[in-house]
Amino acid sequence: MNRLFQASVINNEKLVKDHYLLTLHPLEKIKKPKPGNFFMVAVNKGLDPLLRRPISIHRWLDGDFQLLYRVAGKGTSILSRNKPGDILEILGPLGRGFPLNIKSENIILVAGGLGIAPIFALAESLAGKNLSLFYGARTKTEVLCTRELNTIGVDPVISTDDGSLGGKDNIVNVLKRHVTRNPSLVTDHVLYACGPGPMLKALSMFAIKYKLKGHIALEQNMACGLGTCLGCVVKTSKGYKRVCKEGPVFSIEEIVW
Amino acid sequence: MNRLFQASVINNEKLVKDHYLLTLHPLEKIKKPKPGNFFMVAVNKGLDPLLRRPISIHRWLDGDFQLLYRVAGKGTSILSRNKPGDILEILGPLGRGFPLNIKSENIILVAGGLGIAPIFALAESLAGKNLSLFYGARTKTEVLCTRELNTIGVDPVISTDDGSLGGKDNIVNVLKRHVTRNPSLVTDHVLYACGPGPMLKALSMFAIKYKLKGHIALEQNMACGLGTCLGCVVKTSKGYKRVCKEGPVFSIEEIVW
Amino acid sequence: MANKKSIDLTVNIGKLKLKNPVMTASGTFGYGDEYAEFVDLNKLGAIVVKGLSLKPKEGNPPPRIVETPAGMLNAIGLQNIGINNFIKKKLPFLRQFNTPVIVNFFGDSIAEYVRAAEKLSAADGVHALEMNISCPNKQAGWSIFGTDPKVTYKVVSEVRKAADKTLIVKLSPNVTDIGLMAKVAEDAGADAVSLINTLTGMAIDIKNRRPRLANIIGGLSGPAVRPVAIRMVWQCYKAVQIPVIGMGGIVSAEDAIEFILAGASAVAIGTANFISPKITEDIINGIESYMAEEDIKSIKALTGAVQC
């Protein structure tokens, strides 16, 4: 099972402006990714852009798999032009995923924007446990996967920056308010989150205050994805660690913000 | 009438391995190109490749036009992946074309390989005159446009490097033999040619020997296509001249080989 | 968001006041005439023409250019029509526009530089001089005017005496310490420095095992060199008090702003003119939009504004 493989595009569906769901069929058997793992996708064969783009596993479909991505710049824009039948060269699965083997039955999931991509994978893996999902997005249309979430029995608390769906607030504040009202919400709970840096920072401060254990998935500019370039580090209580290798999932308390 | 315009791809037909006929519809009115003029085509929006690619006018279709090209490397390979409806940004028509306002009724045309692209345009413009076309290619399948040539009443003398169609010889030798047998073939004739450098050199030596006047279309690496970078010069009896501006068509006697 | 009308794009380079910071880079815009079809020349901050010498120069044999990853190598060999022909045949056209004309020039010896500067100083319609010091110095046994600080000081100060117009010294990036070279130019009397000229490079055709350029080596330009150029502009900005004109791989307004933040008072667009002949105007418009969005009143406030 090679971690450098080719995959053919089954579908590259535009969900809403700038948001795409890419369904891929690996042309050889690959290792099954864990939620939180990611792939380094070569968006083209040329030298511009030069480097692969990291994208999280969103959904595993029995050998095929899905990536959920937002057009952020040049690389993802090229990716969005792929059509069924096109072939992509992919490296992965990479990194350390979310720990799944946990005792607690009560899980709080927090997703900010595209953070829903890996959080959905995680929710699917943890289905059966008591999952509370807090999901923030910029606007109503960018709230994705709600149908799929319902299918696996998750009914998210939603907030949007513009108030077009759910409360008009950032999702960390929403979570805080829930917990202030009902502190038992967090006892014996485990927290998992993915989203923009500032959201994860605020969430971490909150979690530490409430002694809530948990894990967050971080992002960083990457070159190799394999742990060799040392380009993707974040500061932890034990020195710099590589997001691509020791991460992208870290325990909340080890990150130094 | 802007010489920097957008054109939509009507068709990008693969004629035979590596050879494509691209039909374009300019999205605004453009200047009608003359045979021997060329366009600088931006093959993509990225930085790799960085520069536009020069391609000759092959056929003018009343506002629409056609380019005939061979996949030579990265740029033309990207060009070949264009599909109907795609939009290309194009600069042109550029350069000095073949002189059309000539007294002689007897024209010898010589095309080597993709040199047929502009030579076809020229033949179409000169239709009505007495045209003898000598056309050399690498192999049978790469002898292009024969049907279209017949339509305009041109019946080419063909030779191929591998002998798969016509004689197995280079086309300049074929022309030489014709003329040696029948020197009157060249009296009061004008010669026009396009093709690889070595072919044009041999042809020029021959033409000078037989005092045959004429013009050849040259190629050179280009950056601007507008005469400003001074990158595309060839040596002439009057110093360096720019292929994109004073050329690509030069009179045979002025080139210093 | 600032009103576009209230945005001040003007910048000062020596005695020159430019209506905006976007100039053309020497050798990539000819003598301006070929681009008038695509760009309103009146809109440009300044037009910098192809490098001129006292006598016309033939230049190098072809091939003279070759594409490289996100860049190109050129070895034009400073082909030009000579200062006299320029004044007679090209300057009258350029005088029609109310855009300053900056003449890039060079010589084979200090005496030639000085004579060229004198001639250009006397020419009506030439608003400033940009001296290209990336040329071999025949007198000093082919050392380069732009890489030996002592030689640089000497040639710039001699030219300074001969030229009363605004004098820009164009620095070569092929040096260990670009800040030092900028300082030397400033001490010798330059009104501004411009950089970067091309990085020396080479490419080989592995099929025929020959250099791809007839001249063997050439100058690398285009987006590939931009990170080096930004770094050098930043170093020069810190090293001197005179304005820095930044260039090297600019293909968008964003790139131009990057140079300005690094310390450039004005920028020049080179290789990008080959990618799109109307790019200079697009970049000016783009800078204006950025300033409107970011609510910046004067472009001067952005020069060197990177927070390190």
Place this chain on the structure above:
Amino acid sequence: MANKKSIDLTVNIGKLKLKNPVMTASGTFGYGDEYAEFVDLNKLGAIVVKGLSLKPKEGNPPPRIVETPAGMLNAIGLQNIGINNFIKKKLPFLRQFNTPVIVNFFGDSIAEYVRAAEKLSAADGVHALEMNISCPNKQAGWSIFGTDPKVTYKVVSEVRKAADKTLIVKLSPNVTDIGLMAKVAEDAGADAVSLINTLTGMAIDIKNRRPRLANIIGGLSGPAVRPVAIRMVWQCYKAVQIPVIGMGGIVSAEDAIEFILAGASAVAIGTANFISPKITEDIINGIESYMAEEDIKSIKALTGAVQC
């Protein structure tokens, strides 16, 4: 067409005999272990590991890398596990392969360079040393070991005395005269020079007006720099008798051959490992195919074979 079996790919660098000319570039292949999954490490000409210092180094804060046109900037800050940890934890793995291990190392002072060289000389399984002289020299007031010829001579000759293994000096390209630097390294006793290390560059985020790298400046690598690297390898080949190891932007066998024609006895693959983790093997195979097609019996015949 030559039979692939009869093709001689071996090259000699000092006392080392490599089975082919393709090595990894320091800092882009870790300590080899991560790539074993993608490349048969036994196939490589040599493995050059991440730069090591006497003590472990933390490196710079993030962001440490940023992509640029056809290139990337890095400011890792020489993070490494230290020589002792390397010998204990990484070398045993590397000893399993019959591929020479070349250790890239650096110091903050001449004394540190010497101590590091001594340790590595004594380590079983280290086949050669590559000294990275692109580091600031704290003693001499932050001049750079690799840009001041006198300092370069001193540090290389001191290390030479301390190291009996093959000694490669890795040159910085941020100098006016690379041929001179190669000559200085040769005179000081180097068995080979390798180049280029990264070109110093910078990138600025125009949204927050900050440098894109926490360290402000970083090193440019990748295809963008290739023309500069080829030119410098060619200059060094002409300047010295010792072998030149060429690198800078190689992403294909064709690129590698370009370096060899320019004068490289061996090449190193850096940034390209990030584009494809199995590229080193692809390049070795590609060189072999080229030689078969062009009927070249020995790769040594190609070194410096460009016809100028």
